[in-house]
Amino acid sequence: SQTIHQWPATLVQPVGSPLSLECTVEGTSNPNLYWYRQAAGRGLQLLFYSVGIGQISSEVPQNLSASRPQDRQFILSSKKLLLSDSGFYLCAWVIQGGQTEAFFGQGTRLTVV
Amino acid sequence: GNSVTQMEGPVTLSEEAFLTINCTYTATGYPSLFWYVQYPGEGLQLLLKATKADDKGSNKGFEATYRKETTSFHLEKGSVQVSDSAVYFCALAWAGTALIFGKGTTLSVSS
Numbered sequence: 001s002q003t004i005h006q007w008p009a010t011l012v013q014p015v016g017s018p019l020s021l022e023c024t025v026e027g028t029s030n031p032n033l034y035w036y037r038q039a040a041g042r043g044l045q046l047l048f049y050s051v052g053i054g055q056i057s058s059e060v061p062q063n064l065s066a067s068r069p070q071d072r073q074f075i076l077s078s079k080k081l082l083l084s085d086s087g088f089y090l091c092a093w094v095i096q097g098g099q100t101e102a103f104f105g106q107g108t109r110l111t112v113v
Numbered sequence: 114g115n116s117v118t119q120m121e122g123p124v125t126l127s128e129e130a131f132l133t134i135n136c137t138y139t140a141t142g143y144p145s146l147f148w149y150v151q152y153p154g155e156g157l158q159l160l161l162k163a164t165k166a167d168d169k170g171s172n173k174g175f176e177a178t179y180r181k182e183t184t185s186f187h188l189e190k191g192s193v194q195v196s197d198s199a200v201y202f203c204a205l206a207w208a209g210t211a212l213i214f215g216k217g218t219t220l221s222v223s224s
Contacts, residue, residue: 006156032211034211034212036214043202043214043215043216043217044157044202044214044217046211046213049211090156090157092157092212094206094211094212101147101159101162102147102149102157102159102204102206102212103159104149104156104157104158105156106155106156107155107156
């Protein structure tokens with residue numbers, strides 16, 4: 001079956017520290033992968049998407065970066081976290097075409113202190 | 114560009130009350146429309162979807178009809194339960210784009 005894993009579930013990091021969130025997908029090949037951030041009162045903001053290994057598109061300029069080192073792996077990173085990076089981060093796998101649908105990981109609650 | 118607008122919450126209801134959460138969209142062409150639900154502390158789950166005009170998506174007692182003439186996809190349930198308390202997101206997807214979400218509506222149901 002098709003599943004998506006995201007970790008860690010919660011993270012508390014000091015300002016200026018690095019960040020690495022990992023997302024992996026099982027049961028499919030060459031998936032379209034996405035990182036969203038959910039901030040209070042702002043809904044879901046698309047941060048990055050990737051249609052293949054090494055292919056990253058950025059939707060919003062920010063303090064974050066993304067990488068796709070393997071077909072089913074998508075990583076969200078930062079070299080130096082800001083307070084404003086706090087939020088709930090969601091990885092998603094989107095099946096596109098006639099039956100477009102998205103499957104989400106469980107999310108990572110990031111608190112920058 | 115494509116966008117989704119849904120009613121702001123929070124929506125507070127008593128158990129067995131009727132629920133409507135409004136959602137309208139702006140898109141070129143004919144997007145697919147979705148409702149996702151997020152229970153406390155969890156990721157998003159697909160609740161229902163509709164892929165063409167006049168389609169009705171339904172699941173767990175929730176329904177939404179794709180109305181092209183009013184560009185709407187309102188979520189309804191005849192009798193809500195405490196367990197329906199969650200955040201509900203309306204979304205659209207079109208021609209290979211990522212899903213575009215509304216800001217979410219928080220529903221709180223009390224017994």
